[in-house]
Amino acid sequence: MEKIVVENLYKIFGDNPKQALDLLKQGKDKDEILEATGMSVGVQDANFVVNSGEIFVVMGLSGSGKSTLVRMLNRLIEPTSGKVLVDGKNVVTMSPDELVKFRLHNMSMVFQSFALMPHLTVLENASFGLDLAGFDKAKQKKRAIKALEQVGLSGWEDSYPKQLSGGMQQRVGLARGLAVDPDILLMDEAFSALDPLIRTEMQDELLKLQKRDQRTIVFISHDLDEALRIGDRIAIMEGGRVVQVGAPEEILQNPADDYVRAFFRGVDPTSVISAGDIVRNDTQLTIIKSRVGSLRSAHELLSIKDRDFAYVLDSDHKFLGLVTAEKLKELLENGAPDNPIDQSFMTEVCTVQLGDSMQDILPEVASRSWPVPVVDEQGVYKGVVSKNRFLQTLHRTEQ
Ligand SMILES: Nc1ncnc2c1ncn2[C@@H]1O[C@H](COP(=O)(O)OP(=O)(O)OP(=O)(O)O)[C@@H](O)[C@H]1O
Numbered sequence: 001m002e003k004i005v006v007e008n009l010y011k012i013f014g015d016n017p018k019q020a021l022d023l024l025k026q027g028k029d030k031d032e033i034l035e036a037t038g039m040s041v042g043v044q045d046a047n048f049v050v051n052s053g054e055i056f057v058v059m060g061l062s063g064s065g066k067s068t069l070v071r072m073l074n075r076l077i078e079p080t081s082g083k084v085l086v087d088g089k090n091v092v093t094m095s096p097d098e099l100v101k102f103r104l105h106n107m108s109m110v111f112q113s114f115a116l117m118p119h120l121t122v123l124e125n126a127s128f129g130l131d132l133a134g135f136d137k138a139k140q141k142k143r144a145i146k147a148l149e150q151v152g153l154s155g156w157e158d159s160y161p162k163q164l165s166g167g168m169q170q171r172v173g174l175a176r177g178l179a180v181d182p183d184i185l186l187m188d189e190a191f192s193a194l195d196p197l198i199r200t201e202m203q204d205e206l207l208k209l210q211k212r213d214q215r216t217i218v219f220i221s222h223d224l225d226e227a228l229r230i231g232d233r234i235a236i237m238e239g240g241r242v243v244q245v246g247a248p249e250e251i252l253q254n255p256a257d258d259y260v261r262a263f264f265r266g267v268d269p270t271s272v273i274s275a276g277d278i279v280r281n282d283t284q285l286t287i288i289k290s291r292v293g294s295l296r297s298a299h300e301l302l303s304i305k306d307r308d309f310a311y312v313l314d315s316d317h318k319f320l321g322l323v324t325a326e327k328l329k330e331l332l333e334n335g336a337p338d339n340p341i342d343q344s345f346m347t348e349v350c351t352v353q354l355g356d357s358m359q360d361i362l363p364e365v366a367s368r369s370w371p372v373p374v375v376d377e378q379g380v381y382k383g384v385v386s387k388n389r390f391l392q393t394l395h396r397t398e399q
């Protein structure tokens with residue numbers, strides 16, 4: 001479901017944005033405009049959608065427009081033109097009062113610099129936004145304590161920021177964002193100042209919170225590893241433009257241009273692309289146990305389909321195992337009774353999960369002569385990954 005819809009959004013810094021807009025529309029680029037008018041194009045014609053409950057990462061080199069774009073979502077920076085629709089309501093045309101309410105209740109922002117007040121305790125810092133939002137003291141305390149608990153800082157309520165490590169200070173910053181319980185959290189390079197181990201820890205923390213809360217998070221990062229780790233989808237920016245939006249594996253498999261390709265160079269595609277991304281559902285390969293009946297009819301079915309094997313599923317499509325034509329034939333020739341097919345006629349095969357990476361499934365794909373069956377968390381069959389498909393994907397991402 002669409003949570004934020006950005007349409008034709010522009011930001012020009014300078015006194016006469018209209019002049020710069022006209023030049024942009026005439027096809028002049030950012031540098032030409034800066035030279036001719038002294039005006040700086042921050043964001044140019046951004047169009048994208050952020051879905052409810054996803055972590056949407058905005059990536060790009062320094063100066064590409066990430067901060068400007070994200071600050072226009074809550075109008076910390078006023079857009080020059082365009083629309084930002086949140087749940088269908090245009091943030092750009094909100095009155096000052098509406099905007100204050102919107103920022104306090106619907107869209108919080110967590111900054112890289114933590115922005116903690118040194119003279120306030122951890123609890124007071126965490127309740128800061130609640131105070132502004134007009135919650136009474138008791139409610140503020142209750143919510144802030146809960147938010148601190150969520151980020152693992154119970155027991156530190158009465159400490160002061162300087163008594164905390166950088167990682168813990170960032171947790172307070174995050175708790176402050178969470179305390180107002182917003183549907184949307186904007187995070188501006190929130191973990192960039194942390195050393196790598198703590199940074200990974202905070203990313204895990206965010207993913208854990210996200211699993212439970214399913215907020216909509218827009219996260220600015222210039223770090224590809226971070227984007228791949230936490231992002232459901234990524235927007236790549238270059239020179240004020242959003243040049244591509246997609247799931248990491250989509251971008252990796254189909255980069256829009258050389259800039260995007262260069263960004264992803266060095267990323268091992270097998271760690272990003274999952275079995276679910278390359279699975280193919282081939283019903284020719286499956287038989288439903290209750291429908292096939294006995295050993296003999298299973299054998300006949302395989303002969304008709306001219307197949308050496310089939311995967312057997314129960315009536316809910318849960319994966320049961322593999323039957324081969326050869327084994328069925330051998331059993332029948334040796335006079336086995338024509339019983340309903342059950343586990344004793346099946347060869348056990350390893351399945352892989354939708355979320356397993358190509359790296360994880362490589363040993364199975366390489367060692368099996370049949371395509372590897374893929375199941376979801378409930379064990380329901382979703383299709384197969386064949387050796388060919390695996391190699392084609394590798395080949396495409398290596399170009
Ligand atoms: N207040 C401003 N006045 C003039 N130009 C600005 C202003 N803020 C940003 N810009 C320009 O807008 C462009 C985008 O800047 P922005 O800070 O959004 O990029 P960024 O991708 O967030 O960079 P970084 O990763 O370094 O934070 C840059 O060319 C920048 O110089």
